[in-house]
Amino acid sequence: MDPIQTPETPVFDRRLIYRPFLERLNPIASIGTVVRQGLIVTPGNDPRDPAQPPIHEAFASAAEIQPGVQMALVGGIGSGKTTELLLTRERLKRYPDAVNLLIEAAEFTDFSQANPGAMLAAIGLRLFARYCENFGEPPEEMAAAYKRLRELGLGKTEWYGHDYSGEPSDDYGTRVDVPGLMKPRFAELKGEVGKVADLLGAIALPFLEHGNQVTVIVDGLDRLIDPARFRELAEQDLRAVRGMKVSVILAAPLLLWYDRGRFLQDYFDIVKHIPAASVDPKESTFLREILKRRGAGDLMSAASVNEICQFSGGVLRDLLSLAQAAAQNAYREAEDRITRKHVQAAIRQLGNRYLAGIGGAERYRIRRLQEDSRFDIEDSNSRQLLVNRQVLEYSKKGRDYFRVHPALAKLLAPA
Amino acid sequence: MTGFDPITPFTLIRGIGLAGPTNPAIYLLICGQGTADGVENDLLGEIRAQLGDPVQAETVSELLSRSLPFSRDSSTRLIRIDRWLPDLVDSLDKHSALLVQDGSQLLFLAEEQTAEQLLKAAPNLRNRLAGVFHIEPEDLSGGGTV
Numbered sequence: 001m002d003p004i005q006t007p008e009t010p011v012f013d014r015r016l017i018y019r020p021f022l023e024r025l026n027p028i029a030s031i032g033t034v035v036r037q038g039l040i041v042t043p044g045n046d047p048r049d050p051a052q053p054p055i056h057e058a059f060a061s062a063a064e065i066q067p068g069v070q071m072a073l074v075g076g077i078g079s080g081k082t083t084e085l086l087l088t089r090e091r092l093k094r095y096p097d098a099v100n101l102l103i104e105a106a107e108f109t110d111f112s113q114a115n116p117g118a119m120l121a122a123i124g125l126r127l128f129a130r131y132c133e134n135f136g137e138p139p140e141e142m143a144a145a146y147k148r149l150r151e152l153g154l155g156k157t158e159w160y161g162h163d164y165s166g167e168p169s170d171d172y173g174t175r176v177d178v179p180g181l182m183k184p185r186f187a188e189l190k191g192e193v194g195k196v197a198d199l200l201g202a203i204a205l206p207f208l209e210h211g212n213q214v215t216v217i218v219d220g221l222d223r224l225i226d227p228a229r230f231r232e233l234a235e236q237d238l239r240a241v242r243g244m245k246v247s248v249i250l251a252a253p254l255l256l257w258y259d260r261g262r263f264l265q266d267y268f269d270i271v272k273h274i275p276a277a278s279v280d281p282k283e284s285t286f287l288r289e290i291l292k293r294r295g296a297g298d299l300m301s302a303a304s305v306n307e308i309c310q311f312s313g314g315v316l317r318d319l320l321s322l323a324q325a326a327a328q329n330a331y332r333e334a335e336d337r338i339t340r341k342h343v344q345a346a347i348r349q350l351g352n353r354y355l356a357g358i359g360g361a362e363r364y365r366i367r368r369l370q371e372d373s374r375f376d377i378e379d380s381n382s383r384q385l386l387v388n389r390q391v392l393e394y395s396k397k398g399r400d401y402f403r404v405h406p407a408l409a410k411l412l413a414p415a
Numbered sequence: 416m417t418g419f420d421p422i423t424p425f426t427l428i429r430g431i432g433l434a435g436p437t438n439p440a441i442y443l444l445i446c447g448q449g450t451a452d453g454v455e456n457d458l459l460g461e462i463r464a465q466l467g468d469p470v471q472a473e474t475v476s477e478l479l480s481r482s483l484p485f486s487r488d489s490s491t492r493l494i495r496i497d498r499w500l501p502d503l504v505d506s507l508d509k510h511s512a513l514l515v516q517d518g519s520q521l522l523f524l525a526e527e528q529t530a531e532q533l534l535k536a537a538p539n540l541r542n543r544l545a546g547v548f549h550i551e552p553e554d555l556s557g558g559g560t561v
Contacts, residue, residue: 015433022434028515028543029439077542082512106510223509223539317542325546328430345420352418353547357535388538411418 017299018331024294025327027078027320031086040083041289047274048395055272056087062270063092063215063247070238072252072264074222075274077389078317081251084274085217088249098213099134101126105220109233116236117193121153123216123246124200131206138206145202152192152199197240208245215247222251225387227259238267255387258377275400276314276392283396287312287319296323299330300338307340311347313392313405322346322407351411354390366390366404366412375402419445422548424457428465430546431491431520439515440545443523445530451495453552455524462491475500490518496525499532508537524550 023029024039034040046052053061055073062069075081085102092098101123108122109115128146131138138146207214224230230253241248256264257273264271278284287309291297296305300323308326312319325346330338358366361381369375369391376382385391391402404412427442434440446454455472462470468490474497507514515521525533534541 018433019435023438026434026438026440028441028512028545030516030518077538104513106513220512223512315542321545328433328546331433332426332430348418349420349546353534353541353544355418356531356541388535389542 014331014334014336017336018327021295021299021327022324025296025320025324027317027324031082034083035086035090039293040087041286041293042087043084043286046272047277048272049398054087055084055274056091058270058272059084059088059249060091060094063088063249064095064098064213066269067213067245067247068241068243069247069269070242070267071247071249071270071272072256072268073249073272073274074252074254074257074264076254076276076315076386076393078315079274079276080316081222081274082219083316084272085219085249085251089215089217092213092215095213097211098215099127099130099207100215100217101130102217102219105218105223115233117196118153119218119233119237120193120196120200120240121149123241124149124196124203125153127200127203127207127214131203135206135210142203142206145199149196149199149203152196193236193240200241201244204244204246213247214245215249217249219251222253225253225255227253227256227261227263230256231263235267254393255383258383258386260378273395275395277316278394278396279310279312279314279406281306281309287314287316290316290319291323294320294323299327300343304338304340304343307343307347311350311406311410313389313403313407314394315389315392315405318350318389318405318407322350325349347407347410351405351407354388354405354408355411358390362390363412366408369402370404370409373401419547419549422550423553424454424461424550425465425553427548427550428458428461432465437490437518439518439520441511441515441521441523441540441543443525443530443533443544443547444550445527445548446524446550448526450552451497451524451526454550455493455495457553458493458522458524458550462493466491475503479503491520491522493522493524496523496529496533499529501536504533504536508539511537511540511543514540514543 024037043054045054046058047055052058059071059073062071073081073084089100089102092100103122103126108118124146128138128142131142204214221230221234224233234250234252238248252264277286279287281288288305291305291308296308304326308319308322312322322343326338326342329342329345333342335342362385365375365379365382365385375391377386382391386393386402390405390408392405394401394403427444431440444454459470459472462468470491470493472493472495474495476497478494479500523533530547534547
């Protein structure tokens, strides 16, 4: 007999199963939220060398013992660079005198042009704000440097012909906007880098005199993709900061890792690379731990978790996207658990995204990689495949190798 | 471009509602030629009905002509990519990490060719998409024929 439905009968609400899971799995959730919820699985070691400490630990230690050190982090899209940078900042907080700035590159560049000086200006403005926050009234010289930096960067408005006597007047004078070297988001500062660097030095000085350890972490420059533009943007600014005892950590484009010019390796004191994570459970449980931490074990079998790990290719954002898509597929089909068919559909959806835009030239290179393990990183089509994550880079025991993204490979495989 | 799962405005918005109104997400919705108006109307109706939120709908041409950032007074924004603008797409790609930083939902609506160009030209954005679907207007005929 069917149970009698009364208004008091609790109604089963499937949303209550899936909603918290989807919130925890959101691959583009604010990283601050993810940290606050304790969802970050901290890597136990350097992904390229299990004998070395994790990247954030290496970065933080270097900034602590070598003030002024300059470091770069490279990795493909969705590989976990922002998380590592955030973990670095958290690690640096262990000393109360640490002043850590995390700056998103979009704050000082629209990426359309290299803009030497803009990064320095952004650091200066943020450092000044931090000083006022921590210590209150800034020293006179620091305040003057800040004012000058703002004027240089953002411009100023002056009124000519205005009666400043305070008497009421209909004549408000003529407004004259003196354009700055920066637009609201930092325009042309070229030619002024030295001046901006001096002003930054004046703003940083009180911190350094207090014995503060200053570290600036810049995320987002990897989105420049083109190594030449990154070099142009970063080189002058970084050179200007050298000697200031301000440590810098930057996210850099993946292609610089493979650049023949070896700019990264030659210029930076420390360079770290996050390759795609190992999907082999015998080698690493990292990917499984991430899904477990986000509650996947409650809604899917261990086999489904394994399948998602495998087809993520070790790209962390793809790992979360697959689990999220599988959960949405299950919800749409009004099922209470995520089953294999939902996971399979999610893998197909991800593979289709990677398939979009692949033409004959790319297919040829993919086939060559699959059949002969040949992948020429100097070739422009191959580099594009790598940037777009259709091909992934791995590292095992010091050896680098490439594989087609497994979700894409599955779609391309003969039926 | 084939292979993307079909979805209706009702089902899509139900999924967004499931994830919660403050759970940021970006979707790329591919519509058939000449169906964009119908799909857009259905989407707006579903957003209002299911999410009860104000929604901001614009084309990229309008966005560009205003030269203004997205308004922040709605939690769902529908942007129809009515023409291919490489610079704008490049900019969207470079700033993809910031597009829904406020916890909003962003729906891009494009016809097939444009959608394919977008997926190819914007790898950062592609990696942040919560889903790519072929979206179809609601079939209100009940499956019957006239």
